[in-house]
Amino acid sequence: MSQIQAHEPRTAPLSEEQIRQYQEYGYLVLPQGCSADLIHAYNAHIHSIRSADPIPEWAFPRKRGQEFVSEEERFSVRLFNPHKHDGFSVQMLKLPVVRGALAQLMGDEAVGIQSMYFYKEPGSPGQAAHQDYYYIRNEPDTMIAAWIAMERVDEENGCLWVIPGSHKLGLLPHGAVKNVQEHEPWTKETENIDLSKELPVRLNKGDILFFHSLLIHSSTRNRSLDRWRRSYVCHYIRHDSVIEREDLKVKYRLD
Template structure:
């Protein structure tokens, strides 16, 4: 499809909007150009290659390509531009019914051998009122699949409400410092296979997870932003109270 102002600001069909509300997620193919993603990947690596690293991006030298980069949109103009791509702004406006604002961003490196994150619901970590939060997960690799640690989702699980979360049970597969949902039927998990530039939008109560990157030499870089409706507020989390508009 040729990009025009109309289909960038209203990229979803009525059927796709209905599908999101039914399944709790929708995948937009090629929402971002590969050239832009290549430039962004290089830019992010340049940030942690600086000597010294900027304070907001600082970490141990041994972890500079391992530890995820938290909230780059707060400090970096390129990350803010990636946060508010027209296709993202338009999709969120269609799904929310009005403009969205960003409250959190994360750049994941996920090198070979690194663990995934156990099943969870984003609302557990980011309470907001009214509940309007949607994540936009952009694939930054040519292929994101089961081998290098793609996302897994349980379609329709956003209708279950917020489930209890507890300590991670499989530390060989998942990182230990986050919690996981309890009581979810993980047999209903399905993988979301993505290509560079694909963007997955998903509901804050959708149960999702990722597994260990079992590839030998394939990273699984991604840029993930969390958005709430412009009239909503984050509660409890003082560090995420500031809202960044998309216009």
């Protein structure tokens, strides 16, 4: 197994109890893993990118190949892989507390492979129950998501829901989304699961949710009248894992 030589000391933010919780349930919350000041600065930075005229090509909010964008879509269509183009975004991908937590959970250094900034404005739908591994195959499977809450997240504005322990079930079949009133229709949905076992994950601004690639999770429609549910979500694998998807093969070191 190849090794990555760390240039700087690595933090170890997780307790043994938190690591056991992750292993048992497939997820854990690191309270206030990111400071409010940093969250505010990054939200403002992303807003400035999407407010630009013209919007940079890499940040253009296209939907299914469209060439034009409405004013509303500037702040509703997710920003995909900003870390590949933007210095602030790559530093958010490399947060020392995230690097340290991932190393504790993986037992070795992690590398970043994907980032997404979600807006989820009031009224917008969620994503049906699924497993991230279905979309991002990696071998051996070591992938973990770090989901940073960019503001308070709860049932009203469309928080994540998880089925604790479902990461132990392996990869399950995925099919067409059934409830298109609640969920985006273009995604896939894990089939033959008991959604009554889902639990909401409520997060405060700056909390970081770590979860396993096989954990079944979903989100609901944002039912608030004036609350957004912005988040910065990054995916990581152990440095020696291999990604199948060509668009995610570049590995970003976290040191």
